[in-house]
Amino acid sequence: MTGSENKTEVLPNLTVDGVCNAGGGVYDSVNLDGVGKVTGAVKSRTFRANGQFKVLGNLDTTEMICEGILTVRGDAHVAEGKIDGMLTIEGKLGGEHLEVYGVWKVKKDCEIESIKTEGAFFIDGLLNAGQVQIHLHGLSKAGEIGVEALRVRRLSKSKWNLLRLIPKFNPELQAKVIEGDELDLEYTTAEVVRGNRVTIGPGCNIGRVEYRAELIKHPKAKVGEEMKLGG
Amino acid sequence: MERELISKKELLELTGISYGQLYRWKRKRLIPEEWFIRKSTFTGQETFFPKELILGRIDQIINKKDDLSLDELAEKLSQSPLVPDMxxxxxxxxxxxxxxxxxxxxxxxxxxxxxxxxxxxxxxxxxxxxxxxxxxxxxxxxxxxxxxxxxxxxxxxxxxxxxxxxxxxxxxxxxxxxxxxxxxxxxxxxxxxxxxxxxxxxxxxxxxxxx
Known part of the structure; x- marks a missing residue:
């Protein structure tokens, strides 16, 4: 975990208020308010950003609270995080427990133990996670999804006040392949869905479903092929 | 000599593990990234693994996961591949x-x-x-x-x-x-x-x- 090798050393804090650039480094807590850049990799115990910030390097933090717009120009590792607003990661994203409300983009793979998200996301690589809860407000895409449990729901638009940030498409999840043990999908378009217990809800358009234990299909769902595997 | 490959689907059927477990072990670095080999097949892209390596590894994980936590196991398995300190x-x-x-x-x-x-x-x-x-x-x-x-x-x-x-x-x-x-x-x-x-x-x- 972060900072364990520096137990004896007292780490500095980084505080930014207003419009300011700051250097990267190893910090105890990072507090950013306003607009600015951090010109290098950041490693910290806590990371709080309010406003619009860019980290021009990797970000590694145990705890993150982020409101506003944050861009990370490298890989991000966030053990525990809550993000409201827009988050862009240009590398990989790793973490334990994340909650993201808003729009988030990850250019490479995502590896997270549990994630809860409301809004929209774009993951170019693989979303590999334990527990995933997705509430769709806008078009969301992932290259591939591999999970233990995944639940996709569509929320009514009226609850959402940042609508203008989202591409005005139907709230829908698109992925090439979705694989997992427990899959509970709604408004999802995928070429292949493979799982143990699979629920295909309304608005789904799936090319092929492979399942082991059971398949529950909503009458309004479109499924090309169904295959039951194994015992 | 070509390494024999096994597709993800065959692997799961053969070993009885689930997609969730496989992805979990990948996240925990129990299965190295390099072993996930992507190939296009007539049904679209599929993932393959080097057969002997992955079967051996899964066997180890299944046998040891009751005694060791996944993190401990990952540490043991991730030592330098050719000259482990044993x-x-x-x-x-x-x-x-x-x-x-x-x-x-x-x-x-x-x-x-x-x-x-x-x-x-x-x-x-x-x-x-x-x-x-x-x-x-x-x-x-x-x-x-x-x-x-x-x-x-x-x-x-x-x-x-x-x-x-x-x-x-x-x-x-x-x-x-x-x-x-x-x-x-x-x-x-x-x-x-x-x-x-x-x-x-x-x-x-x-x-x-x-x-």
């Missing part, structure tokens, strides 16, 4: 069927094969290799000596690179070569390649038997 006593080597008694008596570091003698990985690995070949009846005990010598001498120079060990004969003469892979070798007609072994695969096998 030690075993002669007794352990025999009990775990890594080296047979015949080989240990003849090529062991202490003569008379005391059961307490401690072997480091570079010391017992060559013995394991020839044991495999001897058991398959492909080489004689004398030729085994040649292999042990070669492996002992060349081991340090390999620096953990993936290599194959080739053993071949021509007109009754036998010799061996270590090549770093991937490499294609072409011999004249009189040469018979007796064995080609991937040292990386063998290392994995030994690790599996010891952990």
């Amino acid at each position: 030690h075993a006593t002669a007794g352990e080597l025999l009990e775990r069927n890594i080296v047979s008694k015949v080989v240990l008596d003849r090529y062991g570091i202490t003569h008379g094969s005391e059961r307490g003698a401690v072997y480091s990985f570079p010391e017992f690995f060559p013995l394991f290799v020839i044991d495999q070949l001897l058991a398959a009846g492909e080489i004689s005990l004398e030729e085994g000596g040649l292999l042990v010598e070669t492996l002992n001498e060349q081991w340090q120079k390999l620096e953990g690179k993936p290599c194959d060990l080739l053993f071949f004969r021509k007109m009754g003469l036998s010799t061996c070569v270590i090549v770093s892979v991937p490499a294609e070798l072409h011999f004249d007609k009189g040469v018979k390649v007796v064995a080609r072994l991937s040292l990386l695969d063998l290392t994995e096998q030994v690790k599996g038997k010891l952990i």
Whole structure:
């Protein structure tokens, strides 16, 4: 975990208020308010950003609270995080427990133990996670999804006040392949869905479903092929 | 020699594990990223794995996951792939069927094969290799000596690179070569390649038997 090798050393804090650039480094807590850049990799115990910030390097933090717009120009590792607003990661994203409300983009793979998200996301690589809860407000895409449990729901638009940030498409999840043990999908378009217990809800358009234990299909769902595997 | 591959679907059927477990182990670095090989097939893209490596690894994980946490297991498995920091006593080597008694008596570091003698990985690995070949009846005990010598001498120079060990004969003469892979070798007609072994695969096998 972060900072364990520096137990004896007292780490500095980084505080930014207003419009300011700051250097990267190893910090105890990072507090950013306003607009600015951090010109290098950041490693910290806590990371709080309010406003619009860019980290021009990797970000590694145990705890993150982020409101506003944050861009990370490298890989991000966030053990525990809550993000409201827009988050862009240009590398990989790793973490334990994340909650993201808003729009988030990850250019490479995502590896997270549990994630809860409301809004929209774009993951170019693989979303590999334990527990995933997705509430769709806008078009969301992932290259591939591999999970233990995944639940996709569509929320009514009226609850959402940042609508203008989202591409005005139907709230829908698109992925090439979705694989997992427990899959509970709604408004999802995928070429292949493979799982143990699979629920295909309304608005789904799936090319092929492979399942082991059971398949529950909503009458309004479109499924090309169904295959039951194994015992 | 092409490595035999197994598709993800076949793997899950064969081992009885689920997608969730597989992805979880990948997240925990129990299964290296390089083993996920993407290939396009007529049903779209599929993921394949090197068959022997992945089956061995999954077997280890399933057998050990009750005793060790996934994180501890990941640590054990992620040591430098070719030269793991492992030690075993002669007794352990025999009990775990890594080296047979015949080989240990003849090529062991202490003569008379005391059961307490401690072997480091570079010391017992060559013995394991020839044991495999001897058991398959492909080489004689004398030729085994040649292999042990070669492996002992060349081991340090390999620096953990993936290599194959080739053993071949021509007109009754036998010799061996270590090549770093991937490499294609072409011999004249009189040469018979007796064995080609991937040292990386063998290392994995030994690790599996010891952990």
